[in-house]
Structures are given as C-alpha cells and as structure tokens.
Amino acid sequence: MDLNDLGTLEVGRFIKRENRFLGRIVVDGKERSCYIADTGRLRDILVKDREIWVIKNREGLKTDYTLITVNVEGEWVLVNTSLHSNIAYRAIEKGVLGFIPKRIEKEVKFKNSRFDFLVDKNTFVELKGCNLVKGDTGYFPDAPTKRGVKHLRELIEAKEKGYNAVILIMALRDCKYFLPNSETDREFSEMFYKALDKGVNFRGFKIKVEENGKIYFVSTLKLGSI
Template sequence: MGKVEERTLPILDRWDPPLRPARLIRRYKRFLADVEMDGQADPVTVHCPNPGAMTGCAEPGMRVLLAPVANPKAKLPWRWVLSETVEGVMIGIDTTRANRIAAALLARRAIPELAEWPEWRAEVVYDDGNSRVDFLLTDPRTRCPPLYLEVKSVTLRRDDRLQFPDAPTRRGTRHLRALARIAAGGEARAAVLYLAQRDDGACFSLARDIDPAYALAHEEAARAGVMTLARQLRLTQTAVHDAGPLPLEEA
C-alpha cells in the first residue's frame, strides 16, 4: 500500500507523544527487551507488551519504535509498540492496544457485520463469572439480541497469510468455547474479530499447526453460530489507519 493510499485511509488512533526509533538487541523473559537508542551509550531495557512468540517481529537488529510511559512510577520509561520489517512494513506488537483500536472501529461503525449495534461496554463479566468478554454490543431501541465480541491481535505472517495464534493459547481456547455456549443458547449472538496489526497479507487463516486445540475450538464455535471477522491495519510512525476487511482463507 503506497503513501497516496495511506493518506486516504481513516485514522483510528494517533501516537501521542511521538514515537522514538531504536534498534532491537534482544527480547527476553517475554516482557522485556534491550534496545539501542540514539544518544544512549548503554543498551536500554524497555517493556514488551506482548506475551506471544512474536515470530518475525522480534529479530535482533530490527528497527523498532518506542512510546514513552506516562506513569512516573513505572520501572521502565519506554514501551515497545512497533516493529519494522526489512520491507518497511510496520507491525503493531502491543496486544493491549487492540481493544482500543477495536473501540474506534465500533465508534465509526466501520465493520458492517457489527454496525447494527450502536452501543457497547468493555470488559463485561459473563459465562457465570468465569470470563470477561472484550465488548458486549447492544441496541436498547430494538429487540436485537446482544452480541458478545472477542478481539484477537494478529501479528504472525507466513507465506501471504496473516495467522493466529503465534503460540499455544489456552486462554484463547477458553474464550472461544465460552462464545460457542453463548451462540448456542440462542438468546445472544457472538463474534471473534481478528485484528491484524499489519497490512501485508492476502488473507487471514488459523495457525492450526501451532495450536490444534485452538483451531478445533474455533471450528466448533463457528458451527455453534459464532461469526468470524478479520480486519487489517496500516501502521505508521504517526498513526494507526483502518486498512479494511481482511479476507478469510477458504477452507
């Protein structure tokens, strides 16, 4: 996607204050990384907000972008938010930002399959108190049943497919089974939104070889009536853009 196209894409979020570039030395203990920053003689340790494998997103020597941490009591002053591939593609590695971006998509009614629900609440307890759903969508003006929405952050690219998960996820499997129970009950609807924090894939597919249990739970959820949606984002050093729907790989 070229620069001209980028200017025409809706902006969902902005990086404020501006991001600072660095060079990745290593990622370790899942949530830590050492980087080289201009003007710093020694390596700087930063927070890595991603518990996954981060395949292709955390190679030593990669250019990365950091956001300053606003909390003055934080142990680490920088948060790693973007990785740049050798092809120049920006990847959003901050899994916690996915829900914020999803909320912006909901506010714009950018996803046609979800546009009929004008209101939503985040982090709602359900499944007899055993889980929290990312969003509960409602329409108090009609008899439209509520919709339970889970959001999954996608960073893995293999061949020309963007895939989830990049590591086994028991939590994700549990979420899918809870959504399946909701959909099968008939009083509410359910959906899972795979939010690709990159836009260099031709389609979305499950990484069945990485987590067969998750893939099986996904198939069972689909049979129960859970919708599968996929969206891709265009990330830059200044903003997060909506790059539109991501096609689902045909079975």
Template sequence: MRYATIKLATFISRPNRFIAHCQLAGELVVVHVKNTGKCLELLIPGVLVALNYLPSPQRKTDYDLVAVKTVTRWINIDSQIPNALAAAALNQGQMTLPQLDAISLVKREVVFRDARFDIAGTTGHGRNFFVEVKGVTLVNGKVAAFPDAVTTRGLKHVETLIQAQRQGYQAYLLFIIQVPQIEVMTINRALQPELAAAIATAQANGVQVLAYNCQVSAAEITIDRAVRFDLQQPFELPPIPEP
C-alpha cells in the same frame, strides 16, 4: 490510534518476555515489550523498532516497544491496541457486524458466565451481542495466522462464545491483524489444532468469525478493511532471519 512520542531505535536482545534492550541515539536502553508472545520472526537483533516514550515515577522503564520494521512494512505488536481499535470502530460506525444493524450501545470488558469478553453491545432492536477480539502479528507474505503461541485462554473464549450463541446472543470472534497488506486470515493449525477444531464448531453453531487488517506506521495504527477468514488456508511459519 496515534502514540504520543515515538523514537526509532535498534533492537538488541530480549532477556525475557517483558523487556528488551535497544540502542537509542548511542545509548543502551531497557524497554517494556507490549506483547508477551514470542515474536521470534520479528524481534531480530539489528531490526528497527518504534519506542513510545512514556516516563513516569510509577514505571520501571521509560519506553514501550510498540512496532517493528520488517523489510517491507511496519508491524504493530502492542497487544492492548486491538481491543481499543475494535471498540472505537464499532462506536464510530467504521466496522459492521454481520446480522446486526443499528448498534446503539458498546461496552468494554463484560463478564459472561466464567469468562470476560472484550466487547458487548445491544442493537436498536434489542439484540444483544458479544465480541471477543484477538490481535494478530504472525504473518507470512499476505497470510496472517493466530496464534503464535498455544493459548488456553483463547480456546476457552471460543468455547464460551459457543455457549453465548446457544443462549440467544449473537457472538463474534474478531481478529485485528496489526499488519498491512494482508489478504487472508487463518488459524495456526500446526501449533494448536484443537483451537481450529473449536472455531469450526463455533462457526457451525452460528458464531461469526471476522478479520480486519490495519494500516501501520511507526507512530500510528488504524483499522483498514475486512479480509477473508479461511480456516482451511495453508500457513507456513515465516523463516527467522539471521541476525
């Protein structure tokens, strides 16, 4: 996935979860932040950010803040990207789902009971499956964790995946880590232990939990490779640098 027109800017402040102030070519601009998570360890005053220029009369801002440059790497924070990456990878055969082969149909945003899953599909042998996709931006070194804020919606999705698995579907929880150089994916148990417990129950019922990291630049993000998911992997929140 490549953004149309990327401009590099300096992050100044984030008055609320939807907008940020950035310095671009000597001008202070208001931009839309494409992630409602806290991102406190990323959006530090003075950090380099990537802005996608999308002017339109229907928009309140001309720019979307889509990526942040840390000391060692770019991190994509666009919350709409993971679903598109996953669907494209499945359609193009770049991603495999354990226990399935010959995927013949992939659909987006499919309702099941009182929930909406990101992806649904069918194999050539008539096996139906669901995939719920979660984007990940919280990392410390080579370990990634989800979530960075308590998610009741995410918990409900896991519970519904269990119901789908019990009704004969093959269910998947897929983490798209929007960060390069990651070796293991886990759950932020200190923040939301009930989510970790629900995922353990899901795995015991046959729900498959997968994780893929990405290659990321200011203007582009692509799925890289599968990484290990370990529910017991220790995780410490990264320090928040001084401005």
C-alpha cells in the same frame, strides 16, 4: 487512532528479547531496557537491529521504555496489545461487524470470562490480534493459548443462550486471509471451527500504521480455506 497521543515516539533499534516482557534496545546510541506488552512469540518480528518506535516510561518503573512498533521490511507492525481494544472499538463503530452499532460496552462479564465487547446488548465479541503472516495469510495464535480456547468455548455458550457471538480478528500485518494456526495450537484450531459450526460468526479486518504514527482500518479480512 494516533500513536502520537501516547507521548513522544522515539526511534530506536531492537537488540534482543530477554523474556516475555523484557527487551533490550538502543535509543540515542545507548542501550536501554523496554517493556514488551505482547506475550506472543513474535519470532518473525523481534529481530536484532530492526528499527522500532518506543515511548519513554515515567520514573520509577522497572524499564526505561515501552515498545510500540517494529519496522518489518518497511511495514510498521504494532506490538503492544494494550492498544488493541481501542483500535477495535473504532473499527466496530465504523461497521466492521457488518452494521453500525448504537451501543458498545467494553470488558463485559459472561460466566467465567470477560469478553472484549458487548455490542447493542445482544452481541458478544472477542478480539484477537494476528501478527504471524505467511504469504497472503495471517495466522493466530503464534503461541499456544488456553485462554483463547476458553474464549471460543464460551462464545459457543453465549450463542446457545441466545446471544449473537463474534470472533473478531485484527490483522496487524499485510494479509488478505485468516486461518487458525493448527501447527502451533491444534486445540484452538479445532475449537475455532467448532465455534463456526455452532453459529459463532467470524469477522476480520486489517490495520495499517502510517509513518506519521496514525493507525487506519484499511480493509476486511476473509477466512481462508484449508
């Protein structure tokens, strides 16, 4: 995937986050507003004066720009969840689930949820983006997520109804392992391990955003030990 396909990537500087969706930035020496398409806390990422990439919004929108990436100590970190699905789709195409699929469907309804993917008509896949890193381990979530717990519960139900079920973690920063973030959301962590016990599979992969704006699937992600 190439971020340049979204439009012209402009370089700016982050100032502050005013609420979940609104930030203040500087572009070309002028203070502007930006849309933040990631509801996570991002406390280790949205730090004042960090370099950012943004796309200018069309006229009529409430914000001037949309935030795409943040430079965290030399690593470009994607902070736009609207792009996650397309990236994961390509990773699934390349075999991140352990096989090359014949068919991938997006946003497929199951009971009261829509899972991100249905692969080969028999494998439900729910995707989560992981941007909180400590040492060599990535953690999800970085904020409590009732929606995430609901998805895990329904992956278990899909498995019980005869489907294959996968929780797919996409690491947005450099790490080797993944663990559920029990300190932030104990309910999600407990449901994650319950899902594994019930036969839901864990798969993980890591992406890298290059200086030219291209995104690469660089390696798989292992489940860490507690």
